Amino acid sequence: MEKIDPWGSHLVKDYSRLIKDFGLEPMEDSFHDFPEPNYLMKRGIVFAGQGLKELAKAMQEKKPFYCLTGMMPSSERIHFGTKTVIEMVKYFQKQKAKTFILVADLESAATRGISLKEARERALNFYIPAYIALGLNPKKTTFYFQSENSEVKNLAYLFSQKITMNEFKSIYGEIHPSRILSALAQAGDILFPQTIERMPGVIPVGVDQSPHIRLSRDIVRRTKREFNFFLPSATYHKFVPALDGSNKMSKSSPNSFVSIPESPKDSGKKMLRALTGGRNTIEEQKKLGGQPEKCMVFEMYKQHLIEDEKTLQKVFDDCKKGKLLCKEDKENASNLIIKFQQNFQKKLEKAKKTRKQWKFFK
Ligand code: TRP
Numbered sequence: 001m002e003k004i005d006p007w008g009s010h011l012v013k014d015y016s017r018l019i020k021d022f023g024l025e026p027m028e029d030s031f032h033d034f035p036e037p038n039y040l041m042k043r044g045i046v047f048a049g050q051g052l053k054e055l056a057k058a059m060q061e062k063k064p065f066y067c068l069t070g071m072m073p074s075s076e077r078i079h080f081g082t083k084t085v086i087e088m089v090k091y092f093q094k095q096k097a098k099t100f101i102l103v104a105d106l107e108s109a110a111t112r113g114i115s116l117k118e119a120r121e122r123a124l125n126f127y128i129p130a131y132i133a134l135g136l137n138p139k140k141t142t143f144y145f146q147s148e149n150s151e152v153k154n155l156a157y158l159f160s161q162k163i164t165m166n167e168f169k170s171i172y173g174e175i176h177p178s179r180i181l182s183a184l185a186q187a188g189d190i191l192f193p194q195t196i197e198r199m200p201g202v203i204p205v206g207v208d209q210s211p212h213i214r215l216s217r218d219i220v221r222r223t224k225r226e227f228n229f230f231l232p233s234a235t236y237h238k239f240v241p242a243l244d245g246s247n248k249m250s251k252s253s254p255n256s257f258v259s260i261p262e263s264p265k266d267s268g269k270k271m272l273r274a275l276t277g278g279r280n281t282i283e284e285q286k287k288l289g290g291q292p293e294k295c296m297v298f299e300m301y302k303q304h305l306i307e308d309e310k311t312l313q314k315v316f317d318d319c320k321k322g323k324l325l326c327k328e329d330k331e332n333a334s335n336l337i338i339k340f341q342q343n344f345q346k347k348l349e350k351a352k353k354t355r356k357q358w359k360f361f362k
Contacts, residue, residue: 006172006208007111007179011239011247015047022210024048024236035059038091040084040237045303046204050213051233058200059095066193066201067097070146070186071131072108073122077259078130080240080304081206086134088204088235097202099141100193100361101131106146106153106185110178116147128358130260133347138354144361146185151195155188156181162222163215171211187216190232200230207236241299245275261348264341268334271297277319278326290319290326297326297333305336 004022012018019026026048031041033056040046049055058065069085071078093099105119123145132138146152163184168175172183190203190212203213213234220229242256258267277291277298292298298315306312318324 003173004208004211006211008208011242012207013247015238018207019048022214024207024210025050025052027052027235030056033057033060035095038087039307039309040087040303041091041235043302045084046088046235046237048207049202049233049235050210050217051200051202051231052235054231055200055202055233062096064197064199065092065097066100066199067092067204068100068102068190068193068201069204070102070104070189071123071127072104072112073119073127074108074112074114076122076126077261078127079257079259080300081237082130083134083260083304084237084240085204085206086131086136088237089131090135090137092202092204093137093140098193098197098199099137101128101136101141101143102149102152102189103127103143103145104182104186104189107182109147110182116145120145124355125352129348129351129354132351132354133344138351138357142359142361146189148360148362149192152185152188152192155191155195156184158226159184159187159219159223162219167218171214183212183215186212187219190216191220191227191229194227194229198228198230200233202233202235204235204237206239208239210234210236238303240303241296243270243274243296243300245294245296258337260341261344262341264338267341268338271300271334271337272330274300274330274333276326276330282325285325286322289322290324292316292319295319295326297330300333300337305333305340 018024027041027044027046030052031037033053034041067089069089089099103119103123105116108114108119109116128143168180172179193201213232217231220231223229240257244253244256246253246256255270255273258270274296276296277294279285279288301312301315315324319329
């Protein structure tokens with residue numbers, strides 16, 4: 001059985017197994033129901049979700065719905081998984097979702113010992129502008145800090161009555177008081193928009209966050225009489241691949257992950273060193289073709305670097321035919337990521353200047 005730990009860090013090998021073990025809904029079965037599904041949904045990078053049919057229906061019928069996600073301001077950098085979250089938020093914003101982005105400052109205090117003040121500064125100086133640089137529309141977003149949202153905290157307290165220790169253990173495995181508080185606050189976040197207006201909602205997150213969705217859905221079922229909330233829907237994306245093809249998100253292999261931001265040069269170098277599906281010799285590769293299915297560079301294209309379907313297909317075909325060899329391809333990838341980092345820096349500086357437009361809920 002695959003393990004999911006929202007506070008841990010490991011990569012998943014077998015996503016179909018995960019779907020089975022945790023009763024998730026494959027995106028494959030649902031993306032046709034969504035208006036204008038984006039490339040992440042079509043490619044199965046956003047590979048699963050919960051409550052997808054209900055969500056798609058509400059969107060098709062143009063009913064009001066919300067999109068909410070959050071960030072722990074725990075470092076000075078984000079990674080490509082965050083870009084995927086924002087791509088999904090962008091998609092839902094385009095489909096008229098009421099959008100909420102929260103800063104999980106209570107969670108980072110409880111689980112990482114980061115002071116509320118520090119969390120606040122990081123969020124204002126980096127996280128929020130980074131999200132905007134990645135394409136979030138700040139004019140159509142409500143931001144909040146967990147610590148300043150008394151509704152979220154009140155919900156967390158009310159929810160604490162609805163769940164037993166054994167249920168906590170069965171959802172999260174090992175659990176401590178700090179994690180219990182954080183999980184309840186997160187359930188508060190997930191359902192909070194419905195205290196303003198009862199409506200369906202979607203939480204785009206990495207699959208590591210799925211235990212929190214499960215908890216929230218259990219709570220909704222148990223608070224039917226008090227609150228009558230809609231069950232929250234979620235979309236789950238895959239983990240960012242480690243460039244060396246390993247299955248661990250280890251701090252000891254910083255060369256396997258590109259941070260955002262990062263010096264363009266360093267990112268470029270990382271791509272040049274990535275594991276590919278290349279053959280032993282050039283002759284062999286020209287004859288047999290490459291193996292993009294096993295190639296971390298191709299996985300980066302697919303998940304993050306090439307949105308256009310035709311361009312991606314051409315890389316795939318040329319590689320398969322043995323026409324595009326790994327050296328040239330890695331240089332292309334390296335250039336793409338260099339451009340990405342340069343662009344990001346520019347957009348980040350610009351986004352910082354839009355601070356007056358950000359709306360905070362208190
Ligand atoms: N737990 C999330 C993280 O580790 C942050 C978070 C808090 C969150 N509340 C949320 C994410 C609600 C999505 C929805 O980054």
